[in-house]
Amino acid sequence: MSFRRTPWVIVLAGAALAFVPQLGLPAFYDSLLYLMLHWVVLATSWNILSGYSGYFSFGHGAFFGAGIYTSANLMARHDWPFLWTLPAAAGVAAVLGVALGAVVFRVKGVRGELFALLTLAITFVIGTIVVNTPLDGGNGVSLAAVPVPKIGPTPSATFYLLALAAAVATLLIAWAIQVSKFGAGLFAIHDDEDAAEVLGVPTYRYKLVALAISCALAGMAGGIHALFLSYVTAGDVFTITVPLTVVLMSVLGGTRHWAGPAVGAVAITGLLYSFTAADHAVAGKAMIGVILIVAILFMPDGILERVRRLWQRRR
Amino acid sequence: MNFTLPSLSLLSQSILSGIFVGALYGLMGLGLSLSWGLLRLINLAHFAFAFLAAYLCYQLSTMGMDPLLTMVVIVPAFFALGAGLHWVMVRFRVMPFNSLLLTFGLTGIAESVIQSIWTADFRKLESSYAQQKFKLAGLFVPVPELITLVLAVGLTFAVWAVLRYTDLGRAMRAAAQDAPVAAAFGVNQKALGLALAGTCAALASVAGVCLALSFTLAPSQMYAWVGVVFAAVMLGGLGSALGPLVAGTVIGISEAITMAVTAPSWAPIVSFTLLIVILVLRPGKTA
Numbered sequence: 204m205s206f207r208r209t210p211w212v213i214v215l216a217g218a219a220l221a222f223v224p225q226l227g228l229p230a231f232y233d234s235l236l237y238l239m240l241h242w243v244v245l246a247t248s249w250n251i252l253s254g255y256s257g258y259f260s261f262g263h264g265a266f267f268g269a270g271i272y273t274s275a276n277l278m279a280r281h282d283w284p285f286l287w288t289l290p291a292a293a294g295v296a297a298v299l300g301v302a303l304g305a306v307v308f309r310v311k312g313v314r315g316e317l318f319a320l321l322t323l324a325i326t327f328v329i330g331t332i333v334v335n336t337p338l339d340g341g342n343g344v345s346l347a348a349v350p351v352p353k354i355g356p357t358p359s360a361t362f363y364l365l366a367l368a369a370a371v372a373t374l375l376i377a378w379a380i381q382v383s384k385f386g387a388g389l390f391a392i393h394d395d396e397d398a399a400e401v402l403g404v405p406t407y408r409y410k411l412v413a414l415a416i417s418c419a420l421a422g423m424a425g426g427i428h429a430l431f432l433s434y435v436t437a438g439d440v441f442t443i444t445v446p447l448t449v450v451l452m453s454v455l456g457g458t459r460h461w462a463g464p465a466v467g468a469v470a471i472t473g474l475l476y477s478f479t480a481a482d483h484a485v486a487g488k489a490m491i492g493v494i495l496i497v498a499i500l501f502m503p504d505g506i507l508e509r510v511r512r513l514w515q516r517r518r
Numbered sequence: 519m520n521f522t523l524p525s526l527s528l529l530s531q532s533i534l535s536g537i538f539v540g541a542l543y544g545l546m547g548l549g550l551s552l553s554w555g556l557l558r559l560i561n562l563a564h565f566a567f568a569f570l571a572a573y574l575c576y577q578l579s580t581m582g583m584d585p586l587l588t589m590v591v592i593v594p595a596f597f598a599l600g601a602g603l604h605w606v607m608v609r610f611r612v613m614p615f616n617s618l619l620l621t622f623g624l625t626g627i628a629e630s631v632i633q634s635i636w637t638a639d640f641r642k643l644e645s646s647y648a649q650q651k652f653k654l655a656g657l658f659v660p661v662p663e664l665i666t667l668v669l670a671v672g673l674t675f676a677v678w679a680v681l682r683y684t685d686l687g688r689a690m691r692a693a694a695q696d697a698p699v700a701a702a703f704g705v706n707q708k709a710l711g712l713a714l715a716g717t718c719a720a721l722a723s724v725a726g727v728c729l730a731l732s733f734t735l736a737p738s739q740m741y742a743w744v745g746v747v748f749a750a751v752m753l754g755g756l757g758s759a760l761g762p763l764v765a766g767t768v769i770g771i772s773e774a775i776t777m778a779v780t781a782p783s784w785a786p787i788v789s790f791t792l793l794i795v796i797l798v799l800r801p802g803k804t805a
Contacts, residue, residue: 259615306798307798310797310798313797313798315614315615316560316614316615316618317752317797319615319618320748320752320793320797321793321794321797321798323745323748324745324749324790324791324793324794324797325790325794327745327786327787327790328786328787328790328791328794330786331783331784331786331787331790332787334783335781335783335784341783442741443741443744443745444741447622450619451619451622454616454619485630485633485634486630486634488626488627488629488630489626489627489630489631491623491626492622492623492624492625492626492627492630493623493627494623495619495620495622495623495626496620496623496624499612499616499619499620499623500606500610500612500620503613503616
């Protein structure tokens with residue numbers, strides 16, 4: 204029963220990390236750690252559908268963006284308190300995901316790269332609709348007047364703690380799915396969907412539920428991020444950058460393990476930061492490219508799998 | 519959404535510009551479609567190749583070379599680059615999906631290279647062609663766009679004829695359809711793959727020269743083309759030579775009409791909605 208220790212490790216690590224704002228580090232570190240956890244949530248939530256079942260979605264930006272715009276509009280136009288907008292953001296993103304999945308998952312031929320393209324196209328369609336309707340109005344939504352709840356000692360600490368809570372919840376969900384029958388079904392879809400279907404895995408329902416969970420978590424991350432940014436524009440949200448970044452993080456870390464995307468997210472955010480801090484942002488971008496290529500060529504199964512294999516060989 | 523009915527001359531002028539931009543979509547999509555359909559590699563670096571070629575063309579012509587003449591240097595160079603990339607892909611047995619990620623990494627590197635050499639500022643090629651335009655039946659025809667159209671149509675038909683009527687083309691299609699059987703019939707798949715990948719990159723570089731002729735360049739613009747060109751490739755059918763040009767023109771015209779009737783910001787919705795509908799209704803036909 205050794206793997207049952209895992210949820211306690213996640214919760215304890217989260218509880219320990221919750222004391223970081225008390226250390227009195229400069230606010231900048233809270234923001235950096237916030238971004239790391241933000242990407243942990245996004246990459247891990249992406250992995251629940253795409254990594255486990257092999258349906259690589261390039262539409263994560265759409266669900267993340269749906270969360271951002273739900274939260275931003277409720278706060279700016281309807282004066283909802285920030286924390287109440289988060290379940291709404293998760294809900295809207297999940298509904299959007301289910302609506303999409305209910306159509307797309309019925310079409311047998313939309314697999315692999317076709318699914319990736321379809322979801323990418325949906326991102327651009329939703330982005331175009333948002334820009335051209337009062338949801339955005341073409342100028343973006345400003346949240347400067349919305350108060351940040353006092354959860355931590357400073358606003359940046361508040362964001363950090365919120366992202367930490369989201370990351371702990373996301374990792375627990377990802378773990379719970381991986382060790383459950385549901386997770387086994389998703390992995391079976393990844394390996395051979397037709398065989399899984401024949402053997403009694405309800406593939407359509409599993410994919411739909413996985414997509415709903417994945418979208419809800421991305422929507423929640425978007426809701427938090429809306430207030431963190433405090434000024435949202437569609438041009439920065441509905442792009443190819445968000446999906447490519449989460450795909451990159453997950454593939455780098457390993458997509459067949461719940462912790463893989465988190466490892467990738469921390470590694471890439473940390474790397475990007477170290478290059479921007481040293482004023483080599485352009486070199487950083489090139490470096491990410493090089494790391495990605497090396498990772499794909501030499502460890503196509505991800506860092507985590509590679510480390511595990513090295514570990515087993517030593518024992 | 520505000521509908522304004524444009525005048526007939528404005529409408530036909532925008533349809534014409536739709537055809538021109540559609541030709542560039544088709545030219546960009548041609549190499550992408552061939553490498554996806556026949557080599558099973560999704561080459562995001564295609565866009566990086568096109569932009570690198572565009573910047574090289576810009577650089578060479580500021581040094582006094584004729585922009586069209588730069589192709590003599592650029593096209594062979596990119597053929598070698600594409601073949602080299604394919605050699606690596608084959609050597610490491612990269613899967614189709616990983617090829618997408620790997621070439622995304624390459625695109626990031628290319629973007630940084632472009633940014634550090636030519637900066638992130640907008641660059642516009644000043645050539646003798648740029649200002650030339652003439653009036654035909656009441657419509658303005660800019661010369662750079664016309665060159666793009668001619669090149670796109672010419673190359674598309676050349677590739678189509680080679681694939682359809684020559685032994686080389688037959689061998690390529692056979693290798694894509696059933697590699698072991700084709701090999702048994704004496705098709706040298708390795709050499710063929712390298713040649714095809716090189717050709718795709720060379721086509722990307724021609725598209726890049728056209729890009730430099732009629733568009734303002736910035737390194738981040740690379741990603742703006744990805745969505746539309748992928749839509750054209752998917753609509754046209756993977757591995758098809760005529761498909762991208764036809765689909766690209768359809769997308770270009772429908773975008774232009776959307777822009778004229780509503781607002782320019784609505785334009786992307788046309789191509790992507792088309793792509794979604796096609797994927798959902800007939801997924802088998804596109805792959």
